[in-house]
Amino acid sequence: MVAVLVIEDDDRIRLSLAMALEDEGYTVHTAATAEEGLVRQRREPADTVLVDLMLPGIDGFECIRELRRHDEVPIVVVSARDDTHDIVAALEAGADDYVVKPVATKELSARLRALRRRTRPASVAEPRPTVLGELELRPYAGEVLLRGELLALTRTEFRLLCELAEHAGQVLSRQQLLARVWEYDYGDERLVDVHVGRLRQKVEDDPGNPVRLVTVRGMGYKLQRP
Amino acid sequence: MRRPGLRARVTAGFAIGALCVSTAVALLSYQITERYLLAERESTARRAVLFDADLVHAGLSADPADPLGAIRPLDTGSNRRAFLRRAGEWYSTKVDAGNTTADIPVGLIALVAQDKAGVQRVRVGGVPAMVIAVPLDEGTALYEVDFMNELDRSLRVLALVLTMVAVGTTGGGALLGAYATRRVLRPLASVADAAREIAAGDHSTRLDPAAEPELERLTTSFNRMVDQLQARMERDRRFAADVSHELRSPLQTLAAAASVLSRRREQLDERSATAVHLLTEEVDRFQDLVTDLLELARGDQPVQRAPVDVGAMAVQLCRSRGLAEDVVAADPCSVWQVERRRLEQILANLLDNAHVHGGGAVAVVVRTAGSTHELLVDDSGPGVGPADREVIFDRFVRGRAAGARGDSEGTGLGLALAAQHVTAHGGTITVADRPGGGARFRVTIPLEAP
Numbered sequence: 001m002v003a004v005l006v007i008e009d010d011d012r013i014r015l016s017l018a019m020a021l022e023d024e025g026y027t028v029h030t031a032a033t034a035e036e037g038l039v040r041q042r043r044e045p046a047d048t049v050l051v052d053l054m055l056p057g058i059d060g061f062e063c064i065r066e067l068r069r070h071d072e073v074p075i076v077v078v079s080a081r082d083d084t085h086d087i088v089a090a091l092e093a094g095a096d097d098y099v100v101k102p103v104a105t106k107e108l109s110a111r112l113r114a115l116r117r118r119t120r121p122a123s124v125a126e127p128r129p130t131v132l133g134e135l136e137l138r139p140y141a142g143e144v145l146l147r148g149e150l151l152a153l154t155r156t157e158f159r160l161l162c163e164l165a166e167h168a169g170q171v172l173s174r175q176q177l178l179a180r181v182w183e184y185d186y187g188d189e190r191l192v193d194v195h196v197g198r199l200r201q202k203v204e205d206d207p208g209n210p211v212r213l214v215t216v217r218g219m220g221y222k223l224q225r226p
Numbered sequence: 227m228r229r230p231g232l233r234a235r236v237t238a239g240f241a242i243g244a245l246c247v248s249t250a251v252a253l254l255s256y257q258i259t260e261r262y263l264l265a266e267r268e269s270t271a272r273r274a275v276l277f278d279a280d281l282v283h284a285g286l287s288a289d290p291a292d293p294l295g296a297i298r299p300l301d302t303g304s305n306r307r308a309f310l311r312r313a314g315e316w317y318s319t320k321v322d323a324g325n326t327t328a329d330i331p332v333g334l335i336a337l338v339a340q341d342k343a344g345v346q347r348v349r350v351g352g353v354p355a356m357v358i359a360v361p362l363d364e365g366t367a368l369y370e371v372d373f374m375n376e377l378d379r380s381l382r383v384l385a386l387v388l389t390m391v392a393v394g395t396t397g398g399g400a401l402l403g404a405y406a407t408r409r410v411l412r413p414l415a416s417v418a419d420a421a422r423e424i425a426a427g428d429h430s431t432r433l434d435p436a437a438e439p440e441l442e443r444l445t446t447s448f449n450r451m452v453d454q455l456q457a458r459m460e461r462d463r464r465f466a467a468d469v470s471h472e473l474r475s476p477l478q479t480l481a482a483a484a485s486v487l488s489r490r491r492e493q494l495d496e497r498s499a500t501a502v503h504l505l506t507e508e509v510d511r512f513q514d515l516v517t518d519l520l521e522l523a524r525g526d527q528p529v530q531r532a533p534v535d536v537g538a539m540a541v542q543l544c545r546s547r548g549l550a551e552d553v554v555a556a557d558p559c560s561v562w563q564v565e566r567r568r569l570e571q572i573l574a575n576l577l578d579n580a581h582v583h584g585g586g587a588v589a590v591v592v593r594t595a596g597s598t599h600e601l602l603v604d605d606s607g608p609g610v611g612p613a614d615r616e617v618i619f620d621r622f623v624r625g626r627a628a629g630a631r632g633d634s635e636g637t638g639l640g641l642a643l644a645a646q647h648v649t650a651h652g653g654t655i656t657v658a659d660r661p662g663g664g665a666r667f668r669v670t671i672p673l674e675a676p
Contacts, residue, residue: 010475016482023489054471080474082520083467102477102513105485175535185542189532189566218533 002116003027005046007037007063008078009055013101017050017078020105026112034063041067048112051095053079053086061093068094072154074115078103084190091194096156097182098191114183118159130165133226135203135212137165146203156181157199160192164213164223173220196221233411237403244399245392252388260381268345271306271358271372278308279360279368286366293317293366302370309369311335330369334359338367354378413438417448427528429456466523473516477509484509511637518639521571522621522646529650531563536573536601537592539566543573549587556592562599564671568647572655573601575640576667580605582636584665594673599653601669609665610657618657619645644669 004026008014011032018028029046031037034055041049049067053060064075077090080101087098096118097111130137136145139162144151153161159181164172172180174189182191196215200207216222230238278300285296293312298319300308309327310317316327329350337344338359346357348371356372416433423431432452433445484506491499537556544553562569573590580587584605591602610618617623622638648655653671660666 010479012479013475013482016479016486019486020482023486078478080471080478081467082470101474102481102516104481104510104513175538185546 001025001027002048002112003029003044003046004112005029005031005037005041005049007031007034007049007051007055007060009033009052013052021108024105024109034058034060034066037063038066041073042070045071045073048074048076048115050076050078050108053077053081053090061089064090064093064095068154072152074118074155076111076115078108087188088190088194091191092198094154094198096154098188110183115156117183118155118181130168132165132168132223133212135165137162144203151202153199153202156195157202160195160199161203161223164221168223169225171216171219171222176220192221233404233407236407237400240403240406241396241400244402245396248392248395252392256381256385256388259384263377263380267372267374267377268356271356271370272345274306274372275358275360275368275370278302278370279362282310282368283362286362294319297368305373305375307371307373309371310366311338311369312366314365327369329355330357330359330371334369338369413441413444417444420448420452424452424455429459466520469523470520473520477513477516480509481513515637515639518637518643522639522643529565529568531565533561534564534566534569536560536562536564536569536599539570540573540590540592543570543577544587544590547577547581549577553587554590554592557594560592560594562594562671563674564599564651565647568650572644572647572669573603575644576601576603576669578636579603579640579644579667580607580665583607584609588664597673599671599673601671603667603669604660604664606660606662606664609659609663615657619655 002025004021006014006017006021006028008017008030009032014030014032018030021028027046029040029044031040034051035057037049037051038058051060051063051067055063058066060077060079064077067073067075074097075095077087077095077098078101079086079090079098081087082100090098096115099108099111130139134147136148138144142155142158144153144158144161160177163177163180174192175187177192178184178187178189181195184191196213197207200210200213203212204210212224214222214224281300282296285299286293289295293310293315294317297308297310297317300319302308302319307318309330318327329348331346331348334344334346334357338361341361343360344358348355348357350371350373354374354377356374357369358372359367359369361367416437420431420433429452432449435442435445435449438445484502487502488506491502494502537554537560540554540556541551545551577587577590580603584607586605587603588606589602589604591600591604593600614623619641621642623641645655648669648671651671653669655667655669657665657667
C-alpha cells in the first residue's frame with residue numbers, strides 16, 4: 001500500500017481528503033500542523049507528502065524545506081493560493097508539484113500516480129551508465145555522479161536530468177518536459193523553470209552561468225554534449 | 227483648431243513682452259536723441275546766423291547799394307545757404323538760389339515782416355533742413371538754410387540700430403521663454419515619467435521631494451497618492467486572495483466528500499443516488515464558477531507573453547475533448563507571443579461553448595495573416611442571432627437555446643472570460659454566421675503588443 005501524508009490545518013478538508021484518498025487505495029497519514037507532520041514523517045515515513053501552504057506555526061514553505069533537508073520524498077502542494085509568487089516559492093522550497101484547491105479526487109490521484117512513476121527507478125533496459133563529460137547518470141540505480149561524487153537529487157530532478165540526458169545535445173521544450181516528467185498534457189511551465197533552476201544548483205559549478213544545462217531562448221532547455 | 231501647447235504659449239508671451247519693452251525703449255531713446263541733437267543743431271545754427279547777421283549788417287551799413295557784396299564774405303560752408311531779402315528781392319551767392327528760395331516758408335517771411343526772428347524746419351529737395359530768419363533793417367532780412375544731411379543720416383543709423391536691438395531682444399525673449407518653460411516643465415516631465423512607470427506596474431516609483439524644493443507640494447501629494455494607490459491595490463489583492471482562499475477551501479471539502487459519496491452510489495437507494503448525483507454535478511459546476519469568477523476578478527493583470535505553439539495547443543485541447551484532430555487546421559508554424567494560460571482558456575472556453583451550444587466544434591483554424599494572429603472556432607449549431615452577438619460576451623449570459631432546454635451546463639462566464647483575455651492581449655473577439663450554418667467565433671490578436 002502506498003502511504004500518503006496529508007498536512008492540512010482545516011479539519012474538514014483533512015478528513016474529506018483522507019477519505020477520498022483512502023477510496024483511491026492509499027494509506028493516509030494526517031497531520032494538522034507542520035510540526036506534527038514533520039514528526040510523523042520521521043517516525044513513519046510516507047511515500048508522498050501533500051502539504052497546505054497556510055499552516056499555523058511553521059508555514060508550508062518552511063515545512064517543505066524542512067522535509068527536503070532530510071529526504072527526497074515527493075512533495076505535492078495542495079493550496080488555495082494560486083498566486084505566482086506562492087507557486088514559485090513553494091517549488092523553489094523543494095516541492096515537486098503544485099495543485100490549486102479545489103482539486104478533484106481523480107485529478108489528485110492522477111498526479112500522485114505520475115509522481116510515483118517518476119519516483120520509481122526507471123525500468124531501463126540497458127544497465128549501463130550514461131557519461132556526459134564529468135556527469136555520470138546511472139538510471140538503473142537512481143544515481144547521478146558529478147566528478148565521481150554522488151549528487152543528492154530529488155526524484156523529480158533526477159527524472160528531469162535523465163530526460164535531458166536521453167536527448168543530450170537536443171532542445172526540449174518546456175511543454176515536452178512537462179509531458180515527459182510530470183505527465184501533464186498542458187501544464188504550468190513554471191514547474192519546469194523552477195526545477196531546472198534547482199537542478200542547476202546541483203550540477204553547475206556556477207549556477208548563474210550554466211554551461212551544462214543551458215536555456216535556449218524561446219525554445220526550451222538543452223543538456224550540452226561534452 | 228488645437229490650442230497651442232503651454233511651451234509655445236509661454237514662449238510667445240515672453241517674445242511679445244520683449245517686443246513691447248524693446249519697442250518702447252527704442253522709440254523713447256530715438257525721440258530723446260533726436261530732440262537733443264536737433265536742439266543742439268538749432269542753437270549752433272542760431273549762433274552762426276546771428277554772427278552772419280552782424281557781418282551783413284556791417285556790410286550793408288558800409289555800402290547799402292551792394293547787398294551781394296554784403297553777403298559774399300559769409301563763410302557758409304557746404305551745409306548752409308545764405309539769402310538776403312531786401313525790398314522784396316532775393317540775393318544769394320549761390321547759383322541755385324532760385325530753387326531754394328521757393329522752399330522758404332511763407333509763414334517765416336510773414337514773421338520776419340513783423341520784425342521777428344524765426345526758425346522753421348523744412349524739407350528741401352527731400353533733404354531735411356532748418357530755415358533761420360533774422361530781420362536786419364526795414365525791409366531787409368537774412369535767411370539761412372541749414373541742411374541737416376549728416377544729422378539725418380545719424381538718426382537713420384540710430385533708428386536702424388534701435389530696430390535691430392528691438393528685433394534681437396524679441397528673439398532673446400523667445401529663447402528665454404523656451405528655456406524657462408523647459409526648466410519649469412522639467413520637474414513635470416519627471417512626474418510624467420514616474421506616472422508612466424507606475425502605470426507600467428513599477429509601484430515602488432516615487433519622486434524625490436528634495437530635487438525641486440519649489441515643487442515640494444506636488445511631489446509630496448504625488449507620492450502620497452502613489453502610496454495610497456499601492457496600499458489600495460495591496461488591500462484589493464489581499465482581499466481577492468482571502469476571498470479566493472475562503473471560497474476554495476470549503477469547495478475542496480465538498481469536492482472530496484462528493485467523490486466519496488459518488489463512489490458509494492451503488493450502495494444507496496435510488497433517491498439518495500439521484501441526490502448524490504445532483505450534488506456532485508453542482509459541486510463541479512460551483513467549482514468551475516468560482517474558478518472563472520476569480521479569474522475574471524484578476525483579469526486586469528498584465529499579459530505575460532512567451533512563445534506558445536497555438537496549433538499544438540488546439541490539437542491537444544481538441545483531443546482531450548474527444549474531437550477528431552483533423553478539426554484543427556493550423557499554419558505550419560503557429561508559434562505566437564501570448565500568455566499560455568490565457569490563450570488556453572480562450573481556446574478551451576470557445577471549444578466548450580461550441581460543445582454546449584453548437585453540437586461541438588467542426589473546425590478550428592489557427593493562422594497568421596499580415597500583422598494579426600487569427601483563431602476561428604466553427605460549430606454547426608443554430609448559430610447566434612444578430613441581436614445576441616454583442617451580449618453573448620457579457621457575464622452570465624447563456625445562449626437562448628440552452629436556457630430553453632433548462633440546461634445547466636456552463637457557468638455563463640466562459641465567453642466573458644475569453645473576451646477579457648483577448649482584450650488583455652489587445653485583440654478582438656466576434657461571432658458571425660458560419661458559411662453553411664452554425665456560428666463562427668473569430669479571435670484576432672495583434673502580432674506585437676501595442
